[in-house]
Amino acid sequence: MWKKKLMLAALLCSAGLANAFMPQAGTWVVTSEVDGKPGRGLAIDVQNNTLLMQMYAYEASGQPTFYLAVGQVSDSKATAPLNRYTGGRYFGSGALSGAEAGNPGNVSLRFTSGTTGFITFPNEPEKAISRFNFGYPAQPASLKGFWVFNSIGNEGVFTDVVELTNALGATANGNGLLATTNNLFGCEHQTKGTLAGNLLCVKITSSGVLQRTxxxxxxxxxxxxxxxxxxxxxxQMLLVRRVTDPRGAGTGLAWKSLESDKSAESPAVSPSALFQALEHLASQGLEP
Structure with a gap:
């Protein structure tokens, strides 16, 4: 497993990309505190090495409160005062300005990937944190929609824009294949074998010959x-972007939705070739 990761890290460095991690913007949670009950949560964003973290939590009295931390990220780490505020605008009020009301100390974060890391709150030991994924379980239905696959490396730049829509059966190592309408491109969450925990996708020709993994x-x-x-x-380094969600709503800045052009697709082929390609690759002992 580490061989593949080291090869990917070397590829990223050779491409001139930093090997530090910047967190994915969004809702984060203390991993051990995810129990379905209201508790502490984090909103984290990093722009141009500046980290902004908002935190909702509770006072010792049980009163809810929130904090704001702003600091610089260096080598995947950041430390900043965890400031408390009071006196701001409430529902139905006129304009009011919140004022800083001290802080319990510094908060320190270190990120181990774009979606995982650790946090140290004042008076607490270090705890694991993670990006809160509440809308996309690792199931075939989560893959439905338009995706852009960008492959970059010594062989050049390759781009595939696909709409995954056809729900097919599961392979021996996955939980269900989702494919394009012509069955020439398909993806599946791997649940067994050396690729377990990864998404495996294949592109084949109309005659069933594997083109790219x-x-x-x-x-x-x-x-x-x-x-x-x-x-x-x-x-080759692979960068992937979901363009629409399973309902067809755009996920970017401008597109509200995308309409697929079925007339531009190649004629459909039997899905058996996709199954064969996925099962063959999964059984080869490929490592993430």
């Missing part, structure tokens, strides 16, 4: 991993 991990709308051309051991 994609192995990635994704969170909400973003994915990263590597791709391999058929009959090659050369791995």
């Amino acid at each position: 994609y192995v990635l991990q994704y969170s909400v709308n973003e994915g990263e991993g590597y791709s391999v051309t058929a009959n090659s051991s050369n791995q």
Whole structure:
């Protein structure tokens, strides 16, 4: 497993990309405190190395409160005062300005990936934190929609824009294949074998010949991993973006929705070729 990860890290460095992690913007949670009950939560965003973290929590009296921390990220780490505020605008009030009301101390964060890390609150030991994924369980239905796959490396730049819509059966190592309407591109969450925990996608020709393999991990709308051309051991960096959600709503800044152009697709082929390609790759002992 580490061999593949080291190869990907080397590829990222050779491409001139930093090997530090910036957290994915959104809702984060203290991993051990996710129990379905109201508790502490974090909103984290990093822009141009500046981290902004909002936290909702409780006072010792049980009163809810919130904090704001702003600091600089360096080498995947940040430390900043955890400031408390009071006196701001409430529902139905006129304009009011909140005022800083002290802080219990500094908060320190270190990120181990774009979706995982650790946090140290004042007077507490370090705890694991993670990006809160509440809308996309690792199931076939979560993959429905338009996706853009960008493969970048020594072989050049390759882009595939696909709409995953056809729900097919599961392979031996996955929980259900979702494919394009022509069955020439398909993806499946791997639940067994060396690729367990990853998303495995394949692109084949109309005659069933494997063209390209994609192995990635994704969170909400973003994915990263590597791709391999058929009959090659050369791995290319893979960047993936979800363009629409399963209901067809756009996930970016401008597109509200995208209409698929079925007339532009190749004629549909039997899905058996996709099953064969996925099962063959999963059984080869590929490592993430």
